[in-house]
Amino acid sequence: MTDVVATNQTILVVGGGISGMTAALEAAECGKDVILIEKNPSLGGRVSQLYKYFPKMCHPTCGMEINLRRIKANKRVRVMTMAEITQVTGEAGNYTVNLKLSPRYVNDNCTACGACKDAVEAEFDDEYNYGVMDSKRKGAYLPFFMAYPQHYVIDQRLIGTADADKAKAACQYEAIELDMPEQDLTLNVGAIVWATGWKPYDANKIQPYGYDRIPNVITSVELERMMDQMGPTGGKILRPSDGKEAKDIAFIQCAGSRDRNYLKHCSRICCTASLKQTTYVREQYGDDGKSTIYYIDIRAIDRFEDLYHKAKADETVHFIKSKVASITQDKATGNPILHGVDTEGYNRYSNPHDLVVLAIGMEPSVDFSQLDVNMTVNEHGFIENDPSNGGMFGAGVATDALDVNRAVQSATASALRAIQVVNQVAATQGG
Amino acid sequence: MSNPNTATVEKYRNNFLREVEANVEDGEWVKMCMQCGVCSGSCPLGPHWDHPPQEIFMMIRANQRDEVLGSSSMWFCTSCYNCIARCPRELPITHIMHGLAHYASKLGFVPKNQQTQKFAQRFWDNLYKKGRVNELKLGLSLYFMNGFAQGVKTSLKMQKVGLGMYKTKRMNPFEIFGGHSCKDSKGLQAALNKAREIEEAKAAKFQQA
Numbered sequence: 035m036t037d038v039v040a041t042n043q044t045i046l047v048v049g050g051g052i053s054g055m056t057a058a059l060e061a062a063e064c065g066k067d068v069i070l071i072e073k074n075p076s077l078g079g080r081v082s083q084l085y086k087y088f089p090k091m092c093h094p095t096c097g098m099e100i101n102l103r104r105i106k107a108n109k110r111v112r113v114m115t116m117a118e119i120t121q122v123t124g125e126a127g128n129y130t131v132n133l134k135l136s137p138r139y140v141n142d143n144c145t146a147c148g149a150c151k152d153a154v155e156a157e158f159d160d161e162y163n164y165g166v167m168d169s170k171r172k173g174a175y176l177p178f179f180m181a182y183p184q185h186y187v188i189d190q191r192l193i194g195t196a197d198a199d200k201a202k203a204a205c206q207y208e209a210i211e212l213d214m215p216e217q218d219l220t221l222n223v224g225a226i227v228w229a230t231g232w233k234p235y236d237a238n239k240i241q242p243y244g245y246d247r248i249p250n251v252i253t254s255v256e257l258e259r260m261m262d263q264m265g266p267t268g269g270k271i272l273r274p275s276d277g278k279e280a281k282d283i284a285f286i287q288c289a290g291s292r293d294r295n296y297l298k299h300c301s302r303i304c305c306t307a308s309l310k311q312t313t314y315v316r317e318q319y320g321d322d323g324k325s326t327i328y329y330i331d332i333r334a335i336d337r338f339e340d341l342y343h344k345a346k347a348d349e350t351v352h353f354i355k356s357k358v359a360s361i362t363q364d365k366a367t368g369n370p371i372l373h374g375v376d377t378e379g380y381n382r383y384s385n386p387h388d389l390v391v392l393a394i395g396m397e398p399s400v401d402f403s404q405l406d407v408n409m410t411v412n413e414h415g416f417i418e419n420d421p422s423n424g425g426m427f428g429a430g431v432a433t434d435a436l437d438v439n440r441a442v443q444s445a446t447a448s449a450l451r452a453i454q455v456v457n458q459v460a461a462t463q464g465g
Numbered sequence: 466m467s468n469p470n471t472a473t474v475e476k477y478r479n480n481f482l483r484e485v486e487a488n489v490e491d492g493e494w495v496k497m498c499m500q501c502g503v504c505s506g507s508c509p510l511g512p513h514w515d516h517p518p519q520e521i522f523m524m525i526r527a528n529q530r531d532e533v534l535g536s537s538s539m540w541f542c543t544s545c546y547n548c549i550a551r552c553p554r555e556l557p558i559t560h561i562m563h564g565l566a567h568y569a570s571k572l573g574f575v576p577k578n579q580q581t582q583k584f585a586q587r588f589w590d591n592l593y594k595k596g597r598v599n600e601l602k603l604g605l606s607l608y609f610m611n612g613f614a615q616g617v618k619t620s621l622k623m624q625k626v627g628l629g630m631y632k633t634k635r636m637n638p639f640e641i642f643g644g645h646s647c648k649d650s651k652g653l654q655a656a657l658n659k660a661r662e663i664e665e666a667k668a669a670k671f672q673q674a
Contacts, residue, residue: 242507242551288501288553292553293553294553294554294555295550295551295553330499330500330501356501356502356506357502357503357506357553358506359502359503359505359506359507359551360506360507373506374502374503374505374506375502375506375511375519376502377500377501377502377519380505380516380517380519380520382505382511382512
């Protein structure tokens with residue numbers, strides 16, 4: 035892992051989600067040397083956790099496959115997973131980056147046969163499934179079926195236990211190295227693209243919605259995992275309280291967004307995401323399903339207006355113009371009851387539903403104020419396109435709340451900016 | 466108004482919203498409401514009043530002057546501050562409600578037998594005189610607010626409470642003769658009069674504009 039060659043004509047891309055992969059590939063396909071680092075054991079990011087993405091309602095696995103083929107075909111991209119940046123110093127054209135590489139405990143011999151997984155017993159919360167229905171994964175695991183690199187991971191919490199030795203004994207390819215150390219690495223690069231992405235806003239903070247105390251209140255990202263055929267519910271929308279099918283589903287918009295108590299900004303994707311998720315309900319139940327969207331105003335930007343009109347034309351989809359004030363639970367049925375006053379007639383309502391999906395807001399996954407990197411961010415924590423950032427550029431959702439399409443556009447733009455920086459270096463060095 | 470463009474705009478300007486902005490405490494916030502309805506849903510007295518806050522704000526913007534000023538809504542506010550705490554846009558809803566109540570009462574729009582208004586007026590008059598609330602006088606004036614017979618009845622009902630307060634020195638019966646005062650009650654009255662003067666000047670300025 036330490037034989038990484040980097041020069042100040044190399045572009046470092048931080049984050050291996052859809053934006054990072056795009057930025058790395060665009061730069062590499064223009065002939066630049068790129069190092070793509072990802073803190074998780076696999077590339078893919080949050081898009082790989084979606085069931086479908088709008089507007090074409092296709093499966094992200096398809097786009098993932100294309101990007102992985104491009105990465106495998108391109109010798110100029112060097113991928114490093116389980117890598118995190120600890121410090122960045124220097125200036126455009128000459129950055130020194132300190133990295134911490136966490137041990138995977140599995141080397142490149144791994145064939146992803148899964149013998150180690152079968153051998154171990156310890157289970158941990160499955161972060162890939164956002165803990166839906168208390169889903170667990172083994173201590174030796176493949177992050178998800180399309181993971182890249184296609185290598186298993188031994189959970190750090192397994193080291194030193196009998197399970198770790200069982201895993202090692204089960205492996206017939208000598209792929210497991212239980213003494214693999216943590217490494218520190220220093221790279222010299224010319225430009226850095228930060229595609230560090232987003233995380234769902236912590237729903238527990240929206241106290242009146244009871245995410246922490248009402249089992250049948252879930253978030254939009256959890257619903258995506260439920261729809262996955264290979265996911266924790268086998269592709270069914272189930273109620274966490276009793277495992278029954280949820281047919282009457284409420285979507286609450288602006289859950290955490292556009293609210294000075296939580297996130298001030300509009301997360302921009304949640305309206306369209308909920309409109310998309312109403313099609314999941316139809317896909318599962320046909321005319322027997324029922325979706326109700328509680329909203330302040332629907333912000334389906336530009337061509338996504340089509341999705342809104344389609345949803346409005348669907349008789350199983352209902353719209354209530356109101357920000358829900360609070361949610362309580364009916365003890366007998368476990369049904370969440372939504373309370374509020376609507377804005378079209380000012381009617382007071384207390385509506386029970388089978389399941390509530392919070393269209394959760396997006397916040398930047400990296401807090402740059404906590405990181406030893408000199409980065410200019412806006413009041414919401416997103417990276418600014420600011421000259422003071424020198425040769426460092428934000429890409430995708432690290433710069434603003436964006437959908438996949440716009441994140442990819444942003445990533446391509448940032449790749450071009452980074453290319454200009456390393457071209458400058460090449461011009462002065464005669465590269 | 467010489468510019469014909471300005472004159473046209475002025476004709477269509479929402480006059481009641483302007484009136485509220487000029488005369489009601491924190492009235493300039495009314496236009497910031499985005500009609501999400503969280504205030505109404507969070508109000509503990511919500512089911513009991515004419516119009517919830519978000520509707521009042523919309524009515525102000527829709528120029529429904531008499532309906533707003535004559536409504537019972539703002540008199541139901543108990544200052545629990547739930548709405549302010551939850552409003553996504555930081556509107557000082559409680560303060561606007563009190564401001565509207567004050568303005569409506571000044572213009573004589575208060576609904577008949579509005580108990581909250583009666584109490585508020587007595588409380589104010591009581592405080593204005595001495596700079597301190599005279600609990601005995603305030604209590605008695607409230608008991609007799611709805612007639613002599615009702616007053617006697619309530620007084621008898623509250624007898625025990627009164628005696629208890631007396632014994633624990635929470636209430637002094639001699640307060641009935643004037644009662645205690647702040648250090649400079651005349652000075653306080655002068656300050657309050659000046660505040661009213663400023664408020665009225667502001668309203669007059671709006672009337673002229």
